[in-house]
Amino acid sequence: KQEVTQIPAALSVPEGENLVLNCSFTDSAIYNLQWFRQDPGKGLTSLLLIQSSQREQTSGRLNASLDKSSGRSTLYIAASQPGDSATYLCAVRNAGKSTFGDGTTLTVKP
Amino acid sequence: EAGVAQSPRYKIIEKRQSVAFWCNPISGHATLYWYQQILGQGPKLLIQFQNNGVVDDSQLPKDRFSAERLKGVDSTLKIQPAKLEDSAVYLCASSLFRAVANTGELFFGEGSRLTVL
Numbered sequence: 001k002q003e004v005t006q007i008p009a010a011l012s013v014p015e016g017e018n019l020v021l022n023c024s025f026t027d028s029a030i031y032n033l034q035w036f037r038q039d040p041g042k043g044l045t046s047l048l049l050i051q052s053s054q055r056e057q058t059s060g061r062l063n064a065s066l067d068k069s070s071g072r073s074t075l076y077i078a079a080s081q082p083g084d085s086a087t088y089l090c091a092v093r094n095a096g097k098s099t100f101g102d103g104t105t106l107t108v109k110p
Numbered sequence: 111e112a113g114v115a116q117s118p119r120y121k122i123i124e125k126r127q128s129v130a131f132w133c134n135p136i137s138g139h140a141t142l143y144w145y146q147q148i149l150g151q152g153p154k155l156l157i158q159f160q161n162n163g164v165v166d167d168s169q170l171p172k173d174r175f176s177a178e179r180l181k182g183v184d185s186t187l188k189i190q191p192a193k194l195e196d197s198a199v200y201l202c203a204s205s206l207f208r209a210v211a212n213t214g215e216l217f218f219g220e221g222s223r224l225t226v227l
């Protein structure tokens with residue numbers, strides 16, 4: 001059974017700082033990994049999708065990496081802004097289903 | 111392109127009452143998912159449809175939860191009777207079908223927040 005862990009559960013940084021969010025998973029036989037953002041009271045917004053054959057994906061100030069052998073993915077956010085404050089979740093896709101972590105809640109202080 | 115539509119956004123009911131949630135996926139997305147998200151946790155899959163067939167309902171509490179997708183487009187999730195522990199956000203997601211283990215990107219709706227008193 002796949003288990004997905006996101007540590008820390010919460011993170012607070014000053015504006016402008018570069019930061020890394022972590023996602024670890026127990027079963028490396030994955031098809032893809034997807035990072036989402038969730039604002040309070042809202043649904044999940046897809047940020048990046050990394051297929052199992054890829055090592056990283058980039059979108060603007062976001063860069064996600066994937067290391068299947070070690071069961072880890074990181075989401076790098078450059079030059080953080082207060083608008084980046086949200087909960088970030090990763091979802092790992094095995095055959096048939098996606099398993100979500102519980103997320104990291106990020107607060108970027110002005 | 112319109113996103114995943116869900117309604118209602120909020121619902122408050124008393125325990126033992128019934129409730130229904132509706133979802134309309136992104137046009138052309140053959141796969142539809144219902145997730146339950148309890149505060150502070152990640153979403154947990156309840157049921158997955160491929161067109162109008164059920165692919166996975168192993169985590170659906172079938173004594174009280176039911177879901178259907180009759181015409182392979184929109185879907186309804188019903189809870190009857192509701193319990194206090196059903197208080198959660200019910201998220202609908204859809205994806206394009208991909209032949210390799212159905213690995214399409216997930217797109218979510220805004221969710222339906224249920225409070226059971």
